[in-house]
Amino acid sequence: MIQHIRENRRLQGFLLILPAMFVMVMLLVIPLTLTVITSFGQRDADGNVIYTFTLENYWRLMGFTEQGWDDLYLRILLRSLWLAVQTTVIVILMAYPLAYFIARSPEKRRNFLLFLVLVPLWTNFVIRIYAWVMILRSQGVLNSTLGAIAGLLNVPFQPLDLYPSQTAVLIGMVYEFLPFMILPIYTSLEKIEPSLYEAAADLYANAFRTFWRVTVPLSMPGIVAGTILTFIPVIGTFVVSDILGGRQVILVGNLVQRQFLDARNPPFGAAASIILLVMTLVLTLYYTRRFGLGEEIAAG
Amino acid sequence: MAEYAVELRNVWKRFPGPGGEVVTAVKNVSLQIYDGEFFALLGPSGCGKTTSLRMIAGFELPSEGEIFIHGRPMGKTPPYQRPVNTVFQSYALFPHMTIGENVAFGLQMKGVDKKEITRRVAEALEMVRLSGYEKRKPKQLSGGQQQRVALARALVNRPEVLLLDEPLGALDLKLRKEMQLELKRLQREVGITFIFVTHDQEEALTMSDRIAVMEGGVALQVGTANDIYEHPNCRFVADFIGETNFLDGKVAEVDTDKARIELPGGVSLWAHTPQRVVVGQAVTVTVRPEKMHIRPNATDINQVTGYVTDIVYIGTDTHYGVVLIGGQTIRVREQNYAADSRLLAREGEEVCVRFSIEAARVLTE
Amino acid sequence: MSAKKQSPWLTLVSILVYFFLYAPIIVLIVFSFNASRTNVVFEGVVNQGPCGPFYWYCELFRNRSVMDATRNTLIIAFTSTVVSTIIGTMAALALQRYDFFGKKVSETALYFPIVTPEIVMGIGILVFFSAVFGWINTALALAPSQRLTMGLGTVIVSHIAFSIPFVTLVVRARLHGFDDRLEEAAMDLGANEFTTFRKVTLPLIAPGVLAGAMLAFTLSLDDFIITFFTTGPGATTLPIYVYGLLRRIVTPELNALSTIWVLVVLIVVAISQWFQRRE
Ligand SMILES: Nc1ncnc2c1ncn2[C@@H]1O[C@H](COP(=O)(O)OP(=O)(O)OP(=O)(O)O)[C@@H](O)[C@H]1O
Ligand SMILES: [Mg+2]
Numbered sequence: 001m002i003q004h005i006r007e008n009r010r011l012q013g014f015l016l017i018l019p020a021m022f023v024m025v026m027l028l029v030i031p032l033t034l035t036v037i038t039s040f041g042q043r044d045a046d047g048n049v050i051y052t053f054t055l056e057n058y059w060r061l062m063g064f065t066e067q068g069w070d071d072l073y074l075r076i077l078l079r080s081l082w083l084a085v086q087t088t089v090i091v092i093l094m095a096y097p098l099a100y101f102i103a104r105s106p107e108k109r110r111n112f113l114l115f116l117v118l119v120p121l122w123t124n125f126v127i128r129i130y131a132w133v134m135i136l137r138s139q140g141v142l143n144s145t146l147g148a149i150a151g152l153l154n155v156p157f158q159p160l161d162l163y164p165s166q167t168a169v170l171i172g173m174v175y176e177f178l179p180f181m182i183l184p185i186y187t188s189l190e191k192i193e194p195s196l197y198e199a200a201a202d203l204y205a206n207a208f209r210t211f212w213r214v215t216v217p218l219s220m221p222g223i224v225a226g227t228i229l230t231f232i233p234v235i236g237t238f239v240v241s242d243i244l245g246g247r248q249v250i251l252v253g254n255l256v257q258r259q260f261l262d263a264r265n266p267p268f269g270a271a272a273s274i275i276l277l278v279m280t281l282v283l284t285l286y287y288t289r290r291f292g293l294g295e296e297i298a299a300g
Numbered sequence: 301m302a303e304y305a306v307e308l309r310n311v312w313k314r315f316p317g318p319g320g321e322v323v324t325a326v327k328n329v330s331l332q333i334y335d336g337e338f339f340a341l342l343g344p345s346g347c348g349k350t351t352s353l354r355m356i357a358g359f360e361l362p363s364e365g366e367i368f369i370h371g372r373p374m375g376k377t378p379p380y381q382r383p384v385n386t387v388f389q390s391y392a393l394f395p396h397m398t399i400g401e402n403v404a405f406g407l408q409m410k411g412v413d414k415k416e417i418t419r420r421v422a423e424a425l426e427m428v429r430l431s432g433y434e435k436r437k438p439k440q441l442s443g444g445q446q447q448r449v450a451l452a453r454a455l456v457n458r459p460e461v462l463l464l465d466e467p468l469g470a471l472d473l474k475l476r477k478e479m480q481l482e483l484k485r486l487q488r489e490v491g492i493t494f495i496f497v498t499h500d501q502e503e504a505l506t507m508s509d510r511i512a513v514m515e516g517g518v519a520l521q522v523g524t525a526n527d528i529y530e531h532p533n534c535r536f537v538a539d540f541i542g543e544t545n546f547l548d549g550k551v552a553e554v555d556t557d558k559a560r561i562e563l564p565g566g567v568s569l570w571a572h573t574p575q576r577v578v579v580g581q582a583v584t585v586t587v588r589p590e591k592m593h594i595r596p597n598a599t600d601i602n603q604v605t606g607y608v609t610d611i612v613y614i615g616t617d618t619h620y621g622v623v624l625i626g627g628q629t630i631r632v633r634e635q636n637y638a639a640d641s642r643l644l645a646r647e648g649e650e651v652c653v654r655f656s657i658e659a660a661r662v663l664t665e
Numbered sequence: 666m667s668a669k670k671q672s673p674w675l676t677l678v679s680i681l682v683y684f685f686l687y688a689p690i691i692v693l694i695v696f697s698f699n700a701s702r703t704n705v706v707f708e709g710v711v712n713q714g715p716c717g718p719f720y721w722y723c724e725l726f727r728n729r730s731v732m733d734a735t736r737n738t739l740i741i742a743f744t745s746t747v748v749s750t751i752i753g754t755m756a757a758l759a760l761q762r763y764d765f766f767g768k769k770v771s772e773t774a775l776y777f778p779i780v781t782p783e784i785v786m787g788i789g790i791l792v793f794f795s796a797v798f799g800w801i802n803t804a805l806a807l808a809p810s811q812r813l814t815m816g817l818g819t820v821i822v823s824h825i826a827f828s829i830p831f832v833t834l835v836v837r838a839r840l841h842g843f844d845d846r847l848e849e850a851a852m853d854l855g856a857n858e859f860t861t862f863r864k865v866t867l868p869l870i871a872p873g874v875l876a877g878a879m880l881a882f883t884l885s886l887d888d889f890i891i892t893f894f895t896t897g898p899g900a901t902t903l904p905i906y907v908y909g910l911l912r913r914i915v916t917p918e919l920n921a922l923s924t925i926w927v928l929v930v931l932i933v934v935a936i937s938q939w940f941q942r943r944e
Contacts (some may be wrong), residue, residue, distance in 0.1 A: 095682075237784070
C-alpha cells in the first residue's frame with residue numbers, strides 16, 4: 001500500500017487535494033445547491049420552507065408583483081452596484097499614492113510602512129465601523145473639531161449631518177477596504193524591475209509619462225486583485241450599511257439578511273442571494289477577462 | 301565642434317554604504333572617447349564600470365567632476381534629455397508591450413510622427429534581423445533575440461552615443477561570439493560611438509578600438525588593444541589582459557631605456573624600462589609566455605636556466621612550466637608551427653629559456 | 666523599485682491617507698478614558714474607583730460576556746487556523762506540484778469562495794446546517810436538550826471552509842518558482858521522500874505557510890458575516906457581541922477592549938519581529 005502511494009504521483013496529488021475538496025463540497029457545493037433549491041421554494045405561514053418549483057421569488061425581485069410593477073428590489077440592486085463602484089474607485093485613488101510611496105521608500109523602511117497599513121485591520125471590523133459612528137454623528141468628533149476651528153476663526157458653523165447617511169456608508173466602506181487595495185498594488189509595484197524605469201528615462205520618457213506608460217500598466221495586476229478584494233465584499237455586506245446608514249440605506253446584503261432573520265422568508269432571501277452571486281460572478285469574470293487575472297490576490 | 305563624443309573629467313562617485321560608511325565606486329576617472337569609436341570599459345567585478353556608464357547615461361550623478369557629451373557639460377541633465385541610449389544588462393524590455401511597441405517607445409516619447417515611427421521601427425528590426433517579430437511579447441523570444449530587441453530599441457533613436465552594460469553577459473558562448481561580430485558590424489554600419497562594459501578581456505580585445513582598464517574605481521590604462529597587451533603600465537593590467545610571467549628582482553645597472561635586473565639565485569637579465577628606475581630599486585619584470593623560447597635562438601640576449609616541471613600539449617601550442625634556479629616559476633609557450641612538431645624537452649630536463657630585451661618590461665607598480 | 670527622493674506632494678497625500686487610516690483608532694483609544702458613559706462627547710478623563718483613569722478597563726475585565734466572547738473568538742481562530750493551514754497547504758502542494766484527475770475542477774473550486782460574496786456562503790451554510798440538523802433531530806427524535814444546534818462547531822467548520830482557499834493561494838504563490846531540482850538533489854544525496862519534505866521542501870515553503878496561517882487567523886478574528894449566520898447559543902464571538910451592543914447603548918468598555926486588542930497585536934508583532942532580527 002505505502003509502496004503503491006510512493007510510486008504513484010497522481011495518487012499522491014489526489015490524496016493531497018482530497019481534504020480540501022471534501023470541505024469545499026460539504027460547505028460550498030452542497031450549501032449553494034441547497035440555496036438554489038430553496039430559492040425555487042415557497043414559505044408557509046410560520047416561515048418554514050416548502051420545496052416546490054416556482055420562479056415567483058425571482059419575478060418578485062425583477063419587480064413583478066401581484067400588485068403590479070414595483071422596482072423596489074431593482075433599485076436596491078442598482079444602489080448596491082453603484083455604491084460598490086464608487087467605493088472601489090475612491091479606494092483605488094487613495095490606495096495608489098500610498099502604495100507608490102511605500103514602494104519607493106528605502107527598503108529598510110518599507111516593511112514598517114506596510115505594517116502601519118495593517119495595524120488598523122487588527123482591530124475589529126465592527127468596532128472600526130462603530131468608531132466612524134463616533135466620528136460622524138452630529139455631536140461627534142468631526143463636528144466638534146470643525147466647530148472648534150470655526151470658533152477660533154470666528155465663522156458661523158452648521159454641524160454636518162452625516163450620520164446616518166449614504167455618505168457615511170461610503171466612508172465606512174472605503175475605510176474598511178482601503179488596506180486590501182494598498183497591499184496588492186504595493187506588491188505589484190514592488191515587483192517592477194528598477195531597470196524598466198531607467199529604460200523609460202533612457203528612451204526620453206519623463207516622470208509623468210513613465211508613470212502612465214510603464215508603472216500603471218505593470219501594476220494593473222495589483223489593481224485588478226485589489227478591485228476584486230474590494231468590490232465583492234462591498235456588494236455583499238450588510239454590516240456597514242446597517243450601522244452607518246441607519247435604516248435608510250438598504251443594500252442587497254441587508255435584503256438577504258432581513259429575509260432570513262426578520263421577515264422569515266428564506267426562499268425569497270435565497271433568490272436574492274443567488275442573484276447577488278450571479279451578478280458578482282458575471283462582473284468578476286468580465287473584469288478579469290478584460291484586465292487579466294489578479295495574481296496578486298494572494299497579497300491580500 | 302567638440303573633438304570628443306564623451307569626456308569624463310576627474311569624475312568621482314561615492315555611495316553611502318550599508319553601515320553608514322562611504323563606498324567610493326569611481327575615483328578620479330578622466331576619459332576621452334572619440335566620435336565613432338568602439339570603446340570598452342574593462343575590469344573585474346565591482347571595479348566601477350557600471351557606475352561610470354550609469355553616470356554617462358544620467359541614472360547617477362557624479363559626486364565630483366563633470367561629464368561632457370560632445371562638449372556639452374551634462375550637469376544634472378536627466379537621462380531623458382541626454383542624447384545617449386542604453387542597452388541594459390538584463391535588457392529591461394517592457395514586459396507589457398510587444399516588440400514593436402518596445403522599439404517604438406523612444407520615438408513616441410520624442411513625438412516623432414506615426415508614419416515615421418512605423419518606418420523606423422521596421423528598419424531597426426530589420427537591422428537586427430528580427431523583422432516579423434513586431435507582434436510578439438518579450439517573453440516569447442530567446443535570450444539572443446531579446447538582446448537584439450534591446451539593441452534595436454536603443455539604436456532606433458539614433459543616439460549620439462550608445463551605452464552597453466555587459467549586453468552579452470547572459471548569452472551562451474557560441475551566441476556570444478556571434479553577437480560580438482554582429483555588434484561590431486552594426487557599429488560600423490551606423491557609425492555611432494559605442495561604450496561597452498565588459499569584464500571579459502577577450503571580448504574587449506576582439507571588439508574595441510580602445511579599451512580602458514579599471515580596477516578599484518580607478519582607470520589604470522587607456523589604449524588600443526595592442527597598446528594594452530604589449531605595453532601594460534602596471535602589474536594589474538599586465539596580469540588582467542592575457543597570460544604573463546612576473547619575475548621579481550633588483551635593478552643592478554641602468555642604460556638609457558633598459559636596465560639589468562638581478563633575480564634571486566644570481567641570474568640576471570636585461571629588460572626595457574618605460575619609466576625611469578634607479579640602481580638598487582626592487583622591480584617586477586613581465587614577459588609574455590609566447591615571447592619566451594626553449595628552442596635555441598641566436599638573437600636573444602636574455603638566457604635563464606631552469607628545470608621543466610610540467611608540459612601541457614594543446615595542439616597549436618605546447619606550454620612548458622619551468623622553475624628557475626632562484627626558485628621562481630615561469631611558463632613558456634612554444635608554437636607548434638613545424639609540419640611535424642615534437643616536444644622540445646622532457647619533464648625534469650634542464651633547459652635554457654631565451655627572450656629579447658624588448659619582450660621583457662620593467663614594471664614599477 | 667529603487668529608493669528615490671519622494672515628491673513632497675506624494676508624501677503629503679500619503680500622510681493624509683495614513684491619517685485617515687488611524688483617525689478612528691485614535692478616537693477609539695482616546696474615548697476609552699472618557700468620563701462619560703455615553704461615548705458621545707469627551708468629558709475629560711475618567712477617574713473613578715480603584716483603577717482611576719483605567720476605570721473602563723477594569724469594568725471590562727469584570728464583564729463576563731466580553732470575556733466569554735473573547736475566549737470563543739480565540740478558540741475559533743486558533744482551531745480554524747491550524748486545520749485550514751494544514752489542508753490548504755496540502756492543496757497548494759497538490760495543485761502546484763502534481764498532476765491528477767480533476768485538477769482543473771479543484772483549482773476552480775478553490776478560487777470560487779474568494780470571488781463569492783461572504784453573505785452568499787453564509788446563507789448557504791446556514792441553509793445546509795439547518796436542513797441537516799433538522800433532519801437528524803427528527804430522524805433520531807432527539808429530546809430538546811440533545812438536539813443539534815448551531816454553535817462553536819458550526820462556526821469553526823465554516824471558518825475552516827472560507828480560510829482554506831486563501832491559505833492555498835498564499836502557499837501556491839510561494840511554491841511558484843520553487844526549484845524541483847532541490848528535491849531531486851536531496852533524494853540524490855540519500856534522503857527519502859519524508860526526510861526530503863521535512864528538510865528541504867518545508868523549510869523553503871515555511872514563510873508561505875506562515876503567511877497563509879497569519880492570513881487565516883486574521884480572517885477568522887475579523888469575520889462577522891459568516892459567523893453571524895452560523896453562530897448559535899454559547900458561541901458569541903466578539904464581533905457578534907459588539908454588533909449586538911450597537912443596538913443598545915455602547916459604553917467605553919468597548920473602546921477599552923479595542924485598545925487592549927491593538928496593544929496585544931502590536932506586542933505580538935514586535936516580539937516576532939525581534940526574533941526574526943536575531944536569527
Ligand atoms: N547604489 C549603490 N549603493 C552603494 N554602493 C554601490 C551602488 N552601486 C554600486 N555600488 C558599489 O560600487 C562599486 C562598483 O560597482 P559597479 O556596479 O560599478 O561595479 P561593476 O564594475 O559594474 O561590477 P560588475 O562587473 O560586477 O557589474 C561596488 O563596490 C558596488 O558595491
Ligand atoms: Mg556592472
